[in-house]
Amino acid sequence: MPDAPVTPDASRSVQLAVIPGDGIGPEVTAEALKVLEATPTGVKFEPTRYDLGAERYLATGEVLPDTVLEEVRAHDAILLGAVGGKPGDPNLPPGLLERGLLLRLRFELDHYVNLRPSRIFPGAASPLADPGEVDFVVVREGTEGPYTGNGGALRVGTPAEVATEVSVNTAFGVERVVRDAFARAQKRRRKLTLVHKTNVLVHAGAVWWRLVQEVAPEFPDVTVDYMHVDATMIHLVTNPSRFDVLVTDNLFGDIVTDLAAAITGGIGLAASGNVNPDRTTPSMFEPVHGSAPDIAGQGTADPVAAILSGALLLEHLGLDDAAAAVERAVVEELAARTPGAPVVTAEVGDSVAARVAG
Ligand SMILES: NC(=O)c1ccc[n+]([C@@H]2O[C@H](COP(=O)([O-])OP(=O)(O)OC[C@H]3O[C@@H](n4cnc5c(N)ncnc54)[C@H](O)[C@@H]3O)[C@@H](O)[C@H]2O)c1
Ligand SMILES: CC(C)[C@H](C(=O)O)[C@@H](O)C(=O)O
Numbered sequence: 390m391p392d393a394p395v396t397p398d399a400s401r402s403v404q405l406a407v408i409p410g411d412g413i414g415p416e417v418t419a420e421a422l423k424v425l426e427a428t429p430t431g432v433k434f435e436p437t438r439y440d441l442g443a444e445r446y447l448a449t450g451e452v453l454p455d456t457v458l459e460e461v462r463a464h465d466a467i468l469l470g471a472v473g474g475k476p477g478d479p480n481l482p483p484g485l486l487e488r489g490l491l492l493r494l495r496f497e498l499d500h501y502v503n504l505r506p507s508r509i510f511p512g513a514a515s516p517l518a519d520p521g522e523v524d525f526v527v528v529r530e531g532t533e534g535p536y537t538g539n540g541g542a543l544r545v546g547t548p549a550e551v552a553t554e555v556s557v558n559t560a561f562g563v564e565r566v567v568r569d570a571f572a573r574a575q576k577r578r579r580k581l582t583l584v585h586k587t588n589v590l591v592h593a594g595a596v597w598w599r600l601v602q603e604v605a606p607e608f609p610d611v612t613v614d615y616m617h618v619d620a621t622m623i624h625l626v627t628n629p630s631r632f633d634v635l636v637t638d639n640l641f642g643d644i645v646t647d648l649a650a651a652i653t654g655g656i657g658l659a660a661s662g663n664v665n666p667d668r669t670t671p672s673m674f675e676p677v678h679g680s681a682p683d684i685a686g687q688g689t690a691d692p693v694a695a696i697l698s699g700a701l702l703l704e705h706l707g708l709d710d711a712a713a714a715v716e717r718a719v720v721e722e723l724a725a726r727t728p729g730a731p732v733v734t735a736e737v738g739d740s741v742a743a744r745v746a747g
């Protein structure tokens with residue numbers, strides 16, 4: 390179900406765990422924090438910075454110590470930049486930070502709704518000639534699918550090598566995310582599209598298909614649609630305005646949302662929330678993009694994705710007016726951009742912070 394309502398308590402401070410991470414992560418997180426701190430919210434943000442990521446691993450061998458996980462768990466919310474090195478970096482075993490840090494946080498904190506909204510903001514440059522009104526949300530399952538690490542390799546390095554990566558789809562896990570997606574659709578344009586590959590992945594597909602049919606009667610005003618994931622790639626490019634809420638598994642959701650970002654103005658604008666709608670743990674907000682080693686250190690990363698992730702964080706905390714104010718400030722900022730002009734990370738943060746502060 391969508392997040393349980395919360396009432397902001399003006400006398401309370403919000404304990405924020407901040408994990409800037411690697412590459413452009415610290416650059417964009419600094420701007421997101423700047424904007425959060427400038428936004429009139431009625432609550433006080435108390436950030437605690439955690440130096441997790443490649444640097445810490447290379448210096449200490451630590452990825453996410455249990456004690457740090459427990460400290461992070463004690464916060465109200467988490468703001469994350471990005472983790473991971475340059476693909477192929479010999480000093481970082483593949484997946485070490487992605488699995489051991491990012492996915493461990495998502496799994497341990499039961500972030501079963503990976504929420505990824507996509508909108509073409511006025512002024513944002515879509516590569517599509519005539520995209521129409523685009524405003525949809527991908528509800529990506531966040532704790533299962535092929536991401537669980539269920540698999541292995543036999544006879545590694547030989548011509549007879551066999552590697553498996555098994556997709557895990559439990560009725561419990563699928564039903565809860567499907568119900569959440571229906572409830573979000575009900576509050577929006579009341580259209581839900583299940584995205585899968587039921588024509589080939591017949592076992593996983595069957596459980597997703599069945600549970601969507603089973604949950605649908607609870608939301609009689611929501612129209613249900615189904616689309617194979619490959620065809621979804623076509624429709625996202627040719628007619629993205631047809632979508633309202635898409636619900637899909639962990640891996641399809643990862644891929645769909647990078648394309649969604651590309652068609653709505655670029656990966657530098659795409660925000661996400663790893664949400665525990667039951668509020669038993671802190672939810673974690675981060676841009677969809679990664680650590681972008683190709684542009685790290687140049688001060689040219691677009692911080693808008695991180696800033697909008699901050700807006701999702703505010704909304705999750707029940708600070709809806711503040712979230713809307715950040716979004717408005719970003720819309721103004723994007724409208725004022727000169728198409729093709731280079732982005733200066735800190736200038737964007739300063740400008741959005743100034744707009745939001747009024
Ligand atoms: N949430 C995360 O922490 C996360 C997400 C994706 C990838 N990663 C990791 O990041 C590393 C790099 O991955 P990748 O190159 O596949 O994906 P990426 O998202 O880091 O970069 C893809 C492309 O988008 C550009 N880009 C990304 N963010 C941008 C921004 N804010 N402004 C302007 N351009 C931006 C990059 O320069 C690059 O050309 C890998 O180690 C990967 O595992 C982490
Ligand atoms: C880095 C990786 C584990 C992550 C994912 O696949 O979920 C990233 O691509 C994302 O989209 O957040």
Ligand SMILES: [Mg+2]
Pocket residue numbers: 643644647677
């Ligand atoms: Mg991704």
